[in-house]
Amino acid sequence: MRIISVNQMNEADRRTSEFGLSGASLMDAAGRACAEMVHNTWPDGRVIVLCGQGNNGGDGFVAYRYLEQLGRQVSLFLIGDVGDLSGDAEGAAELVLDDIQAASVLLDKSENDSFELSEGDVVVDAMLGAGNSRPLEGEFLQLVQLINATKAHVLSIDVPTGVRGDTGALSSEAICADITVTFNALKTAHVIESAASLCGAISVVDVGISEETLAYVGDEIFLNRPDVWADKLPWPTRSTHKHQRGSLGVVAGEAGKTGAARLAARAGLRVGAGLVTLLGHASAIPEMAASSLAVMTKDYADIDELYLLSASQSGLVFGPAAGVTEGTRFKVASLLQTGVPIVLDADALTVFKDDPSFLFGLLHEKCVLTPHEGEFESLFPGLLAEVGNKINATRTAANIAGCVVVLKGADSVIASPDGAARVNVHGSPFLATAGSGDVLAGMIGSWMAQGVSAYDSASASVWIHGEASLSGGAGLISEDLMDYFPRILTRIYEEIRPSNVLWERKIEFST
Template sequence: MRIISVNQMYEADRMMADSGMSGASLMDAAGRNCAELVQKIWPVGRVIVLCGPGNNGGDGFVAYRYLEQMGRDIHLFLAGNVDQLLGDVEGAAELVLDDIRPISQLLMDGDEGFKLQSGDVVIDAIFGAGLSRALDGEILDVANLINSSQANVISIDVPTGVFGDSGEMVSDAIRADATITFEALKTAHIIEPAASICGQVHVAKIGISPEVFDQICEDIYLNTPDIWAKHLTWPNRHSHKHMRGRLGVVSGDAGSTGAARLAARAGLRMGAGVVTLFGEQEAIPEMAASMQAVMTRAYSDVDELFISAREMSSLVFGPAAGVTEVTRFKVAALLQLGIPIVLDADALTVFEDDPSYLFGLLHEKCVITPHIGEFERIFPSVLKKSENKINAARSAAQRAGCVVVLKGADTVIAAPKGDARVNIHGSSFLATAGSGDVLAGMISGWMAQGVEPLEAASASVWLHGEASLTGGAGLISEDLMEYFPRILTRFYEESGQTNVLWERKIEISS
């Protein structure tokens, strides 16, 4: 599913108009889809349609007309004056002109007033994604009234009070149970804090050609398996462990090896054929005591680590590494190898005072996986200067020259050329110690098998989230490993490949 900006949607509408499709036709399709969704979700109860003066209001007028034809008990209100409506909005309003009442009636007492009731369905068609100012006056009062009511709310495009491109919102924005948008997602539907008040988002087709979006939009998508599943690699009857890649994970000091052990086990679960934990001699006993299929190898200095790491297909470094000068030296040495590597946590923070030095070392086979705090340390002010988190991650990837995974409830995976995927698949139970270390190991595990950095990162972030949904409440990072085989088996079976060592049957007749 593509993610677009407000202006790109305006441009798509214009291009369709140039090709002969009228704005009124698009508005009719949008309003009809809204009406059908309301009928599907809430087939009974009064329906209150609140329209604004723009195209969102036009969609609302159309939805009113269709729901009236369906026999619903329906009521129509306008924020503003009918004589100020223009173009297609004016045309849509003219068809229901006699039914339009001023929105101020929702705020009145007595016989002139209209009171919301429990079970009502409110269609919020006041302001759309193009809003760029705070709510005020009677619109502010109406928003507060709706939020304090027990009515069900569906918003058209985005809830009134939400800014479509930034994912920000005013404090009194209408809180929707559902949102219907058209053709593609907008930033506000998936980036916090706005995403939390959109409710269930429904994307409806209204007749805009996909080729139009291909012409005007960047490659920014919701992170879903249809993007990356075809890039995953699987063993066949000729595979052996060395063909499946060698993953090396560099551990922290003795007493701080848990993060590296989590990463190593996760990489092994993703299919890396041989996984080795590198550590200083004092750390080896505690690692060896807790790992069976993962090997350990000691090194005495950075030069020896460099020599040992040359044998690896991919690397992980940073979790619990320590924010020290030695960590800086290790990062510099490992990046000189030019092999795929995931840098996380301390391997990023250690460059807080001189991020440009790190950027000079990074290469296209790298993936860096900062959370917001780490991101701001090495990309100071980028978030503040960017319109939204997606653009911040894209700017950072271009600056770093590698894939950036900006972690959070709305993780953004961005590549240097501008491609980006946004992941909202997962649960809040991932907010637990070690979950980021697991993710780092997963990404490098796929890269060890030859999967490209963007696809490895996109797949790992989604699979990480899927495991968290499988685990649910009480999840700890070690639990994630137990859910991966079942999840990966599903993807393997859906890939259409067959492993003949599993499936070959021999029949012997007497």
């Protein structure tokens, strides 16, 4: 599922028209899809279609026409003057010209109170599309406030009115939709907060724009789903042994602060690393060993010994509860010099907030940085505000750092230095609990230890992490997450495994 910008979609429309499918045909397909969605979702009730002046309004005119054909009780309103319409929207309006009423009717009760919105009504929001970036005012703002104050159902075309399609930001107050119908590809607003929460359920409808056209005009930005990385994950065969499944080293904090590293280690073991070792000072070993059964422990006396132990691993995790100290800086530098694939999280990032360029000079392509927004701001000050788009800000950060960056949140963005990105919206708000980020770091490190690329390791981990949170639901704590991994991994395995790989060996006897 591709994510593209407003300008890229406009270019896709233009190219599609050049190759024989006119803008009017695209508009007809879009409006018809919206009408069918309304009719199938809410088969009863009055429908109010609100149109603006642009192509979004044109889709609304078409939707009105098809809703009439479906036998619905439907009314059509326009903000602005019919004479100001142009292009395909003007052509769509001409087919329903006699039915168009001024939107002011809905706002002026003294003029006509028969259109007062109530529960059971359906509003088709075709007022403003994804390209609008100006704050709402006048009739637009009044209608948005009117609709949000009612219990009417709302279907928005492309994006809810008031949402900026390319940023996920709101221009001002915006429609809160039950369903948003968009066409052939997602836009930033559908996946990035605060806008994403206002879109409701999102339906991506094919109106005839080919994937080849979208690939030509768009960037390598996709929704993060198993179909983009599941076939990259390694699975053991009947002859595989633990030493062939990667060895993950998790560097722990000081005694009394090893819980975060223990969470990362356990998560790494759960997602398949054959061997996982907690590396810590001698004083921290007893508490780690007491709570870790399959996870091994190993102490180190100094930075040189840590380097040697780490260099023997096939993947590393460092940062959770490491401490924001000069010692952490030295450890990061030492661990990066091993060249081993590594996840840097939490304190391993914060410790460089005053000198991020020093960290960037040490990083290599087998690194993954996993900041939340506060840590991201420390490493890339002002970048989010400057770019104004979380996806593009993370892509820029990955390019600056020269490695994969995961900007965590309800809308996590995984970006590669080459500009590719995946956006993850799959997860539960109950992930907002202590230790959940440590679990994620251990997962990513484990996949990298097993030979998966940094980009796919991060993508798979973020999605599985989210899936586990949805399985856990309310009351979830970070320790719970790992309990759901076997079921999730088994389902992925069974969906993509080659037919010649047997889950179990069956021997039958007959007489």
